[in-house]
Amino acid sequence: xxxxxxxxxxxxxxxxxxxxxxxxxxxxxxxxxxxxxxxxxxxxxxxxxxxxxxxxxxxxxxxxxxxxxxxxxxxxxxxxxxxxxxxxxxxxxxxxxxxxxxxxxxxxxxxxxxxxxxxxxxxxxxxxxxxxxxxxxxxxxxxxxxxxxxxxxxxxxxxxxxxxxxxxxxxxxxxxxxxxxxxxxxxxxxxxxxxxxxxxxxxxxxxxxxxxxxx
Amino acid sequence: xxxxxxxxxxxxxxxxxxxxxxxxxxxxxxxxxxxxxxxxxxxxxxxxxxxxxxxxxxxxxxxxxxxxxxxxxxxxxxxxxxxxxxxxxxxxxxxxxxxxxxxxxxxxxxxxxxxxxxxxxxxxxxxxxxxxxxxxxxxxxxxxxxxxxxxxxxxxxxxxxxxxxxxxxxxxxxxxxxxxxxxxxxxxxxxxxxxxxxxxxxxxxxxxxxxxxxx
DNA sequence: TTTACAATCCCCAAAAGTGGTGAGTCGCCG
DNA sequence: CGGCGACTCACCACTTTTGGGGATTGTAAA
Numbered sequence: 001x002x003x004x005x006x007x008x009x010x011x012x013x014x015x016x017x018x019x020x021x022x023x024x025x026x027x028x029x030x031x032x033x034x035x036x037x038x039x040x041x042x043x044x045x046x047x048x049x050x051x052x053x054x055x056x057x058x059x060x061x062x063x064x065x066x067x068x069x070x071x072x073x074x075x076x077x078x079x080x081x082x083x084x085x086x087x088x089x090x091x092x093x094x095x096x097x098x099x100x101x102x103x104x105x106x107x108x109x110x111x112x113x114x115x116x117x118x119x120x121x122x123x124x125x126x127x128x129x130x131x132x133x134x135x136x137x138x139x140x141x142x143x144x145x146x147x148x149x150x151x152x153x154x155x156x157x158x159x160x161x162x163x164x165x166x167x168x169x170x171x172x173x174x175x176x177x178x179x180x181x182x183x184x185x186x187x188x189x190x191x192x193x194x195x196x197x198x199x200x201x202x203x204x205x206x207x208x209x210x211x212x213x214x215x
Numbered sequence: 216x217x218x219x220x221x222x223x224x225x226x227x228x229x230x231x232x233x234x235x236x237x238x239x240x241x242x243x244x245x246x247x248x249x250x251x252x253x254x255x256x257x258x259x260x261x262x263x264x265x266x267x268x269x270x271x272x273x274x275x276x277x278x279x280x281x282x283x284x285x286x287x288x289x290x291x292x293x294x295x296x297x298x299x300x301x302x303x304x305x306x307x308x309x310x311x312x313x314x315x316x317x318x319x320x321x322x323x324x325x326x327x328x329x330x331x332x333x334x335x336x337x338x339x340x341x342x343x344x345x346x347x348x349x350x351x352x353x354x355x356x357x358x359x360x361x362x363x364x365x366x367x368x369x370x371x372x373x374x375x376x377x378x379x380x381x382x383x384x385x386x387x388x389x390x391x392x393x394x395x396x397x398x399x400x401x402x403x404x405x406x407x408x409x410x411x412x413x414x415x416x417x418x419x420x421x422x423x424x425x426x427x428x429x430x
Numbered sequence: 431t432t433t434a435c436a437a438t439c440c441c442c443a444a445a446a447g448t449g450g451t452g453a454g455t456c457g458c459c460g
Numbered sequence: 461c462g463g464c465g466a467c468t469c470a471c472c473a474c475t476t477t478t479g480g481g482g483a484t485t486g487t488a489a490a
Contacts, residue, residue, distance in 0.1 A: 096357045100350060124346035128338025131346070132315065134353055135339045139311055141356050156436060169419035171476070185438050191479080192436090201446085202477075204384035206421040371466060386446070399469050406449080407466095416476090417447075 003120055006032035006049035008040065008066065009082075010058045018053065018108065025113055037066035041073050049077060051119060054099070056083040056090055064094035071098030078119050082108065092133050095126070102126040153196045162189040166202060167209050218335055221247035221264035223255065223281065224297075225273045233268065233323065240328055252281035256288050264292060266334060269314070271298040271305055279309035286313030293334050297323065307348055310341070317341040368411045377404040381417060382424050 005028055009015045015033050022028045032047035034040070036058055044052070052070065056063040067079050080101040081094050091102050101119045103111060104127055115125035126134070155163065165175040172190070176183045199205045220243055224230045230248050237243045247262035249255070251273055259267070267285065271278040282294050295316040296309050310317060316334045318326060319342055330340035341349070370378065380390040387405070391398045414420045 095350060096354055098354060100347065118343050121343065122347055123343025124350045125343075126346065128333050128336065128340075131339035131341065132337055134349060135310060135315060138349055138353060138356075139313060158437065166418055167422060169414070169416060169422055171416065171418075173476085181437085182439055184440055187478085188438075190477090194478090199384070200478085201384060201386065202418045203381055203421050206418050207382060207384050207425065210422065210425045373467065388446085396467085397469055399471085400467075402447085403468075405447090409448090415448085 002027050002029040003051065003116070004029050004031045004047070004049045005051050005053065005116070006030075006034070006044065006047055007053045008034050008037050008058070008063065009053070009055040010035050011055070014055075014105070014108075018112070021109065021112060022116075028116070037063065040066045040070055044070060044074055044077065051116060052077055052079045054079055054081050054094075056081050056094060064090065064097050067094050067097040067099050080115065080119055080125070086127065086129060091130055092137075095130070095134065100124050102130055155193065155196060159189050159193050159196075162186060163193055163205075163209060166190070167206050217242050217244040218266065218331070219244050219246045219262070219264045220266050220268065220331070221245075221249070221259065221262055222268045223249050223252050223273070223278065224268070224270040225250050226270070229270075229320070229323075233327070236324065236327060237331075243331070252278065255281045255285055259285060259289055259292065266331060267292055267294045269294055269296050269309075271296050271309060279305065279312050282309050282314050283312040295330065295334055295340070301342065301344060307345065307352070310345070310349065315339050317345055370408065370411060374404050374408050374411075377401060378408055378420075378424060381405070382421050 005022060007015050007018055007030065009018070012035065015035070019030045019033055022030050031049050032043055034043050037054075054063045054067060058066075063081065067081070070077060070079065075098075078101070079099045080103060081091055081099045082103050082105055083091060084105045086104060095102060101115060101124050103115050103125060107127075111125075118125045161179060162175055165178055166172075170178060172183055172186045176186045179186070193205065194200060197205060197208055199208055220237055222230050222233055222245065224233070227250065230250070234245045234248055237245050246264050247258055249258050252269075269278045269282060273281075278296065282296070285292060285294065290313075293316070294314045295318060296314045297318050297320055298305075299320045301319060316330060316339050318330050318340060322342075326340070333340045376394060377390055380393055381387075385393065387398055387401045391401045394401070408420065409415060412420060412423055414423055
């Protein structure tokens, strides 16, 4: 079964040359080639590609919006972005929008085939600088996820369960019901948790728990 | 000026063969080679590498903890992880801890030199499957950053003030005091907010507010 | 075996929050 | 001007939470 590929690019020459290039590979089949993304959902619906090559600069709807739209409708389609410039920020955005790979047009001739195969087999081909950017963003985000880091309050498993419940908005009674224990037991746990987290009310508790990503 | 490289790996053979391999490149200089990471901070302080090759499985302190520690002390040092198995999760964690690249030991011979150079010139060499994992995590995280996106609950400025207070753990009385209004007024605002956010208790309110990044 | 602690349950009195209803002032817009 | 909405305040009845006390069981470490 061949790998079905669709191309979106406003430049006819590039579209054609990509098509020619891809046709040199037996297992590739170019099933669509479009100069804009205004009808991209309908286009994809019609040609059913496995992989989409998406130019990032296009008239009308931009490639990155198209990615977002397409990914919402067809999450299983893999999208590889391509751009002339090493336009880090926009490519980065499009990656966040749902693209799985990225390649510079300069490298189309030498790297396109390999990149598509990498994409097909579970990889995410991207240029070095983008990779670094993604890594740093990654680290930055996970960093802000745990502010104090090693804030270990030594909650017991049961206490964590109770905490999870109240944080999700359950009242003591509902927690008791959910965990099949009595109302008074819930209270006992809560009291302990209050001591351990140094709070004195549910609002503080929820706030601290969510801010510090406990439970 | 040569590129200074340090190696951490508990396997002497691997450490030696990596050293030999790297010495074939004129611009590389192996400035340190250590069988464990227990003194990694001191080691780095002593040999001052530009790039660290870090084995992920090691006795005592694990490679990933070492990454976290080192990055705290020497954020400018680039760290490349290496592992025998394609141990996605742990490698992924170490990347989050601050590693800038990752390579499978199988590929050491063929890809190590290139990967180090890629690292040196601003890239983030990593195996395809890890790249994909990172991408997906990236998308998932940025997704949860804006949950519904356009969740506009039309809170008035005053209501937002009140909300900010209660979310920070203040009781009604304290809010009243802080905003120089009466207790009953605070209650009025809270009631309105409850309606607008479709919640029925403070815990739900705090939870929803924090989850959806209101205030 | 004693000690320690998680987990379960109970009671009382005080404090805080919830729901409903009503109502006054102010400023803005048609 | 009249209506609307933001902001302010009040009262009543009710529920929920909080801060003290205490008790029992079982398990696991000292």
